[in-house]
Amino acid sequence: MEGRGRGNMSLLVTGSIGIDTIKTPYGESRDCLGGSSIYFSMAASFFSPVRLVGVIGADCPFDLSKVFAGRKVDLTGLEVRPHSKTFRWAGSYRDNMDDRTTDCLELNVLAEHPPTVPAQFRDSEFVFLANTTPKLQLELLGQIESPTFVAADTMNCWIQDRRDDLNTLLKKIDCLIINEDEAKMLAAEFNLIKAAEKILGMGPGVVIIKKGESGSIMIQSDSNVARASSPCKHGQACPERSRRDGRATNINRLFVLPAYPAADVKDPTGAGDSFAGALLGHLAQTGKIDFDSLKTAVAYGTVVASFTISDFSLQGLASITKNDIDKRLETLRKLTDF
Amino acid sequence: MEGRGRGNMSLLVTGSIGIDTIKTPYGESRDCLGGSSIYFSMAASFFSPVRLVGVIGADCPFDLSKVFAGRKVDLTGLEVRPHSKTFRWAGSYRDNMDDRTTDCLELNVLAEHPPTVPAQFRDSEFVFLANTTPKLQLELLGQIESPTFVAADTMNCWIQDRRDDLNTLLKKIDCLIINEDEAKMLAAEFNLIKAAEKILGMGPGVVIIKKGESGSIMIQSDSNVARASSPCKHGQACPERSRRDGRATNINRLFVLPAYPAADVKDPTGAGDSFAGALLGHLAQTGKIDFDSLKTAVAYGTVVASFTISDFSLQGLASITKNDIDKRLETLRKLTDF
Numbered sequence: 001m002e003g004r005g006r007g008n009m010s011l012l013v014t015g016s017i018g019i020d021t022i023k024t025p026y027g028e029s030r031d032c033l034g035g036s037s038i039y040f041s042m043a044a045s046f047f048s049p050v051r052l053v054g055v056i057g058a059d060c061p062f063d064l065s066k067v068f069a070g071r072k073v074d075l076t077g078l079e080v081r082p083h084s085k086t087f088r089w090a091g092s093y094r095d096n097m098d099d100r101t102t103d104c105l106e107l108n109v110l111a112e113h114p115p116t117v118p119a120q121f122r123d124s125e126f127v128f129l130a131n132t133t134p135k136l137q138l139e140l141l142g143q144i145e146s147p148t149f150v151a152a153d154t155m156n157c158w159i160q161d162r163r164d165d166l167n168t169l170l171k172k173i174d175c176l177i178i179n180e181d182e183a184k185m186l187a188a189e190f191n192l193i194k195a196a197e198k199i200l201g202m203g204p205g206v207v208i209i210k211k212g213e214s215g216s217i218m219i220q221s222d223s224n225v226a227r228a229s230s231p232c233k234h235g236q237a238c239p240e241r242s243r244r245d246g247r248a249t250n251i252n253r254l255f256v257l258p259a260y261p262a263a264d265v266k267d268p269t270g271a272g273d274s275f276a277g278a279l280l281g282h283l284a285q286t287g288k289i290d291f292d293s294l295k296t297a298v299a300y301g302t303v304v305a306s307f308t309i310s311d312f313s314l315q316g317l318a319s320i321t322k323n324d325i326d327k328r329l330e331t332l333r334k335l336t337d338f
Numbered sequence: 339m340e341g342r343g344r345g346n347m348s349l350l351v352t353g354s355i356g357i358d359t360i361k362t363p364y365g366e367s368r369d370c371l372g373g374s375s376i377y378f379s380m381a382a383s384f385f386s387p388v389r390l391v392g393v394i395g396a397d398c399p400f401d402l403s404k405v406f407a408g409r410k411v412d413l414t415g416l417e418v419r420p421h422s423k424t425f426r427w428a429g430s431y432r433d434n435m436d437d438r439t440t441d442c443l444e445l446n447v448l449a450e451h452p453p454t455v456p457a458q459f460r461d462s463e464f465v466f467l468a469n470t471t472p473k474l475q476l477e478l479l480g481q482i483e484s485p486t487f488v489a490a491d492t493m494n495c496w497i498q499d500r501r502d503d504l505n506t507l508l509k510k511i512d513c514l515i516i517n518e519d520e521a522k523m524l525a526a527e528f529n530l531i532k533a534a535e536k537i538l539g540m541g542p543g544v545v546i547i548k549k550g551e552s553g554s555i556m557i558q559s560d561s562n563v564a565r566a567s568s569p570c571k572h573g574q575a576c577p578e579r580s581r582r583d584g585r586a587t588n589i590n591r592l593f594v595l596p597a598y599p600a601a602d603v604k605d606p607t608g609a610g611d612s613f614a615g616a617l618l619g620h621l622a623q624t625g626k627i628d629f630d631s632l633k634t635a636v637a638y639g640t641v642v643a644s645f646t647i648s649d650f651s652l653q654g655l656a657s658i659t660k661n662d663i664d665k666r667l668e669t670l671r672k673l674t675d676f
Contacts, residue, residue: 095528096528097528097529190433190434190435191435191600191601191603192551192599193599193600193601194601197601211552213530214549214552214553214596215552215553215594215596217596217599251669251672251673252672254599254673255673255674255676256553256596256597256599256673256674257596257674257676258552258553258555258594258595258596259594261530261531261555261592261594262529262531263529263531263532263535265529292676295675295676296676298676299676331589333676334589334590335589335592335593335594336593336594336595336674337633338593338595338630338633338634338636338637338671
């Protein structure tokens with residue numbers, strides 16, 4: 001079947017491109033390149049070519065073709081709006097490197113209409129919809145003809161304020177990648193395993209919950225097993241989806257992984273998006289979405305995120321090779337083996 | 339060498355025996371049996387005979403010989419003080435099953451002098467000093483002739499208020515088993531890996547940090563490796579100890595393990611002490627304290643704690659067999675394998 005086991009399938013990301021100012025106990029990085037699609041693309045590009053869809057203003061000081069020089073990141077979907085300003089974010093991390101406060105948020109061009117997915121990107125097979133309003137995520141997804149595997153992220157404000165749109169989105173995606181607190185909020189359930197099961201009942205066949213320095217868990221729907229092994233090209237309309245429910249956990253479809261134990265954390269920004277980037281990058285590279293492939297993908301996400309947080313902005317990712325990633329994957333395997 | 343690889347070595351625990359009243363979102367258990375030495379002994383007894391040293395008052399409504407009927411728990415060290423009252427604790431867990439408040443704490447007999455270690459227990463080879471004042475832990479340890487492997491727990495109030503005693507204790511034990519927040523407090527360090535390394539520098543050759551539903555990490559001192567593989571019988575005076583320092587992490591002496599993903603958590607009380615019980619029980623059973631044995635021991639601790647929290651008081655442990663534990667260990671291995 002098409003989409004199964006064919007390597008190097010196309011991978012598209014839609015998400016933000018921003019000018020970040022980050023303060024951590026280890027220093028400050030002013031006006032550096034950030035945004036979900038940037039971290040995602042950098043991480044994914046170690047595994048697979050990436051198609052980036054995003055929008056910036058004329059004020060953007062970064063030449064993305066230089067940022068991604070030597071990496072297979074296709075910038076055809078980069079839209080520069082001459083009369084708009086680029087998204088800006090400034091944040092400060094406390095001593096524990098977990099709590100952070102947003103010092104400044106200027107949506108700017110992100111508050112306008114979303115970018116258009118270029119015609120030559122519409123056949124994309126693997127898609128990541130980085131965090132933005134569920135309505136925009138739906139609009140962007142609607143521009144992709146028949147994706148094989150769609151993953152999305154979301155956050156607390158959309159769970160609270162845009163629930164109808166989010167519910168619609170959840171029925172149209174294959175995989176939700178979400179933070180622990182947001183998973184609990186979405187499911188209205190404190191126990192994380194029960195929360196993950198409840199989210200499966202909302203639509204996605206796979207739920208991956210990011211727990212920061214405590215690692216991640218992944219759960220796959222039993223009813224989704226057949227589909228995931230042999231993906232249906234008509235995800236959005238497939239009646240299989242509507243039959244998904246929150247039945248009891250099948251231990252064979254559950255995966256738990258600690259974070260890579262990192263003694264040197266300088267800047268946690270972008271950890272989640274580079275986790276997703278490596279994860280989707282590995283899946284697109286192999287063209288497989290069976291549970292074993294998903295487990296390896298989560299492990300790659302974990303490892304790549306550990307490089308991201310070791311330095312400010314993209315420096316942690318810019319200085320490594322795929323070989324470094326593979327070596328650390330083997331270290332992680334050893335660290336968790338008993 | 340004695341103490342290495344000889345199975346079924348003696349295991350002694352000193353700790354509290356209490357009358358607990360526990361409220362969780364799943365119900366209430368009034369005046370049930372609790373206390374660190376009780377959870378520890380129950381958990382350890384699946385692996386190894388246990389020597390319990392503890393003290394109760396005449397009011398204690400539990401017949402411990404019946405509680406441990408059919409289990410190899412030697413109660414020679416149980417002291418009943420006719421004019422004293424038994425330790426009592428009442429606590430309530432919030433919806434997240436993590437935060438808890440102490441509703442009532444009556445130290446009673448625990449505020450008196452510690453129990454005496456019976457003469458026939460003084461040759462104990464494996465020792466667990468459950469949480470109490472470091473001074474009492476030192477007094478109890480002083481009654482053991484030449485232990486092979488001593489582990490201890492401690493908590494925030496002793497870290498803050500009894501630091502000198504605690505520092506002395508840390509130099510005399512082989513292994514500290516401690517909660518995440520307390521490890522960070524003890525080391526004055528937010529990063530958990532750095533905190534663990536700093537604690538190694540305080541004395542123990544092995545530090546195991548419990549992270550609740552996020553699992554655990556274990557780190558072993560490089561300088562301790564030779565000693566741990568071939569334990570010195572004169573732990574307290576051994577000059578090797580004074581040379582331990584906080585040198586950079588050796589990835590070969592680090593282990594990270596997620597918690598067993600438990601959808602049904604009814605009462606987290608005793609999780610930490612049954613984790614320690616299974617851990618020390620496995621080590622005493624095998625008589626080995628090399629790093630691979632320690633890793634398996636941590637995994638057993640993780641699994642047994644998951645049974646403890648599945649029901650109130652000791653019910654979760656009382657209803658299982660060693661075979662259930664071994665099966666779940668294999669499940670945990672599978673859940674973390676990639």
